[in-house]
Amino acid sequence: MLYDALIIGGSYAGLSGAVQIARSGRPICVLDGGQPRNRFATHSHGFFGQDGQTPRAMIAQARADLAAYPNVTFIATPATQARREGDHFSITLASGDTLHAQKLLLAYGVIDLLPETPGVAERWGQTVLHCPYCHGYEVRGKRLGVLSALPHSTHQALLISDWGRVTFFLNGQPLPDATMLAKFAERGIEVEPETVVGLEGEAPGLDGVRLADGRFFPLDALFVASRIRPASDLAEQLGCASEEGPQGQLLHTDATKQTSVPGVYAAGDLTARGGNASLAAADGVWAGVSLHQSLIFGPLSKLEQVIPAPVQAAAPSSVPLRT
Numbered sequence: 063m064l065y066d067a068l069i070i071g072g073s074y075a076g077l078s079g080a081v082q083i084a085r086s087g088r089p090i091c092v093l094d095g096g097q098p099r100n101r102f103a104t105h106s107h108g109f110f111g112q113d114g115q116t117p118r119a120m121i122a123q124a125r126a127d128l129a130a131y132p133n134v135t136f137i138a139t140p141a142t143q144a145r146r147e148g149d150h151f152s153i154t155l156a157s158g159d160t161l162h163a164q165k166l167l168l169a170y171g172v173i174d175l176l177p178e179t180p181g182v183a184e185r186w187g188q189t190v191l192h193c194p195y196c197h198g199y200e201v202r203g204k205r206l207g208v209l210s211a212l213p214h215s216t217h218q219a220l221l222i223s224d225w226g227r228v229t230f231f232l233n234g235q236p237l238p239d240a241t242m243l244a245k246f247a248e249r250g251i252e253v254e255p256e257t258v259v260g261l262e263g264e265a266p267g268l269d270g271v272r273l274a275d276g277r278f279f280p281l282d283a284l285f286v287a288s289r290i291r292p293a294s295d296l297a298e299q300l301g302c303a304s305e306e307g308p309q310g311q312l313l314h315t316d317a318t319k320q321t322s323v324p325g326v327y328a329a330g331d332l333t334a335r336g337g338n339a340s341l342a343a344a345d346g347v348w349a350g351v352s353l354h355q356s357l358i359f360g361p362l363s364k365l366e367q368v369i370p371a372p373v374q375a376a377a378p379s380s381v382p383l384r385t
């Protein structure tokens with residue numbers, strides 16, 4: 063069977079894109095590995111109508127909504143190989159089966175690469191956090207730390223100081239420049255130069271961090287900017303171009319969410335438009351609509367001539383930090 067679209071990744075971006083295409087009645091298939099990025103968090107925050115819901119429950123609801131469309135096939139198996147074969151794409155699954163589709167939507171997300179400091183990994187999403195919009199409210203006014211890990215960790219510290227008093231742990235990274243230190247002083251952020259050798263407390267709880275000189279520093283939450291990498295190399299196999307983002311490689315897409323390979327679309331955290339569940343879902347909607355219309359009109363390199371393009375409004379001059 064030749065599907066009109068095969069969606070790889072069935073979470074916020076993939077399911078949001080899938081439902082748009084599904085509503086055309088065309089045959090589509092969603093493949094999913096069942097590992098959404100926020101699975102480490104007990105609750106998800108800030109999503110329209112779902113604030114405080116568990117990540118798995120949100121995704122289960124979206125899957126149930128999609129299951130109402132008889133033209134949709136859902137397979138809970140990851141894809142392992144992707145290639146173009148003449149006028150369509152062939153995707154091999156971990157089960158060994160091969161599926162064929164006219165168009166692809168890649169929505170398989172990213173993997174967070176955390177600092178190797180002992181105690182970070184087992185607290186990720188609970189007391190070791192990355193996004194203040196997702197989890198800052200729950201720790202507001204508490205003793206907060208930011209572990210320096212990436213160049214934009216300094217911006218993370220400035221941002222998080224809106225939620226509580228912040229200590230910035232250099233942890234082997236260079237001291238911020240004088241301008242940044244002046245901003246830190248304005249925001250009441252203290253700098254701790256000693257290396258953090260471990261997190262303490264009964265995980266996933268946090269009592270504080272142990273420093274290399276033996277001192278114990280009490281904390282309720284530690285924010286860390288992770289590096290990221292794509293959750294799969296399927297885009298690479300297909301020859302899709304990437305771009306470097308502040309945290310790692312992202313898949314390059316045009317305004318229609320098409321990658322550099324015609325017929326291959328991408329959405330969510332895998333691309334520059336992701337970063338949180340709402341953005342990933344919105345991105346998925348846009349990619350789904352674009353993919354569907356390309357089945358009718360052909361490649362939509364000048365999309366604005368075909369459909370109104372709300373997300374193509376002029377980009378803001380300063381882009382908010384990707385959380």
Ligand SMILES: Cc1cc2nc3c(=O)[nH]c(=O)nc-3n(C[C@H](O)[C@H](O)[C@H](O)COP(=O)(O)OP(=O)(O)OC[C@H]3O[C@@H](n4cnc5c(N)ncnc54)[C@H](O)[C@@H]3O)c2cc1C
Nearest residue numbers: 071073075095096097099100107141171187330331338339
């Ligand atoms: C700890 C933590 C907490 C967070 N909390 C919040 C929050 O409170 N609010 C918020 O808005 N955002 C939050 N986020 C961000 C949010 O998780 C992501 O922005 C969102 O999950 C991105 O959606 P996505 O669909 O692009 O990717 P994901 O949700 O990561 O989904 C990708 C899906 O693709 C699947 N997949 C991967 N490889 C393959 C393959 N080869 N074949 C088939 N399927 C594959 C995966 O198994 C997964 O199911 C949090 C992130 C983290 C790390």
